[in-house]
Amino acid sequence: MELTAFDKQLLNVLQCGVQFVPKPYEAMAQQLGVSEDRVISRLQELKKSGFIRKVGAFFNxxxxxxxxxxxxxxxxxxxxxxxxxxxxxxxxxxxxxxxxxxxxxxxxxxxxxxxxxxxxxxxxxxxxxxxxxxxxxxxxxxxxxxxxxxx
Amino acid sequence: MEFSEVDKKIVRALQSDFPICSEPYRKIAEDIGISQEELLNRLNEMKEEGILRKMGAVLRHVEVGFKANALVVWVVPPEQMDEVAAKMCAHSEVTHCYDRNTAPDWPYNFYTMIHMDSKESCIEFARELSEETGITEYELQFTEKEWKKTSMQYFAE
Known part of the structure; x- marks a missing residue:
């Protein structure tokens, strides 16, 4: 599987951080101009196909x-x-x-x-x-x- | 440093995979036994206090196109270190940058991790960093094998 231009944008936004709001993927979707469903389903696929090792907290x-x-x-x-x-x-x-x-x-x-x-x-x-x-x-x-x- | 039981539960919960679903925090709050509002407030506080850097992602860098990486160790005069660090950190290819203590047979006091598309570009990029900063004593170390790569589990006891 090859990363599309959208995937790259999505991964760049994801790496900046998931916001602390009730619907964080909706916030990401607004930033990218797509639907929340598209963000969620694509992230799930990118995780499943091994591009994302982990989504999680970074502590000091x-x-x-x-x-x-x-x-x-x-x-x-x-x-x-x-x-x-x-x-x-x-x-x-x-x-x-x-x-x-x-x-x-x-x-x-x-x-x-x-x-x-x-x-x-x-x-x-x-x-x-x-x-x-x-x-x-x-x-x-x-x-x-x-x-x-x-x- | 004292952390409440709720804080420890929050830290433990956030170390697992963060859910990719519409309301991920609601799910985590339910598991911990607090309200979503309480969780979000506490996360914002932890962010302000610098305990939580961010909720982000770890990518598999080889899969996303950064097929080669090198640890470049440098000998930087201490009085130049902040300036050299600022120049090196300005490059997005430099993903980590920090100082470290030295040892009698280990003169390197400054470390950068660089990620590129090939071994050759790592060598070339390190040469460019050297030219830009004037730091000429350095060594590239390539990863031969990854024996372990995990995330730390805090408050695991």
Whole structure:
């Protein structure tokens, strides 16, 4: 399935945010000059066919009392898959990617206290094949609101 | 930071898939056991307080045409960081931009995530960003494998 010009407009509007009003898709439809039914049925199709991973809330972790960090891990090549599987078991670890550099696994951890973060990192450091971890925290977030402009 | 039981219920409910139907908030309010009006008021407050950034969407970026992405890590002098960030963030191809601490064998203190249609355009785009900002020490890291990509479940306990 190919995205139509309307689909792209619709996805751009959706990424800007769903309003907090009783009929938010009607508000979107007005913006696009189409009916509410058209917006709803098309979004359902785009979700079903896999263009939309999720419609949902974006929270500010800090304001909910959580804090996040990015961790880079240097791992023996033959152990990468096994370590990745163990890392994935933590619900606090939401993203885990293998990248093309000396630090092969990059994962994010969101925890409600420092002790928990340190505990998770200490446990991972003990896994067979783990050479070292970098705990890379951020102080200045310049842009975190991902929006893909579809043209 | 203290959150009421109702707030926690709201946060938990909003982490699931947001309904694509005519009155999605009515459905969520019913599940939580509050009125739609109460839910909408609280959401507006949470937005003002900065707790809730937005109700939006996560697209599958490969499917919508951004077939390649790279994490570009840079060494930016601290006193230039705000200015460099402003220039880089102005490009819609830059989807994330933030600073991070360094380590003895890791000098990179500034991170941008870029999304393009190919690996080659990522390399070319990073070169353009470097030229525009004058930051010449950088490295591109491509994703070889996505082991996990989920949304955080807050107040899951």
């Amino acid at each position: 972790s800090d304001k909910l009392g959580y804090s996040g960090t990015l961790v880079a891990a240097k791992i023996e090549p033959e152990q990468v898959a096994a370590v990745a599987a163990r890392i994935n078991e933590y619900p606090e670890i939401t993203h885990n990617y293998q990248r093309t550099c000396g630090y092969v696994l990059w994962f994010t951890a969101i925890t409600h206290c420092d002790e928990r973060r340190k505990q998770i990192l200490a446990e991972i450091r003990q896994l067979p094949g783990v050479i070292s971890l970098l705990d890379l925290y951020s102080q200045k977030k310049y842009k975190i609101d991902v929006q893909f402009k579809l043209k």
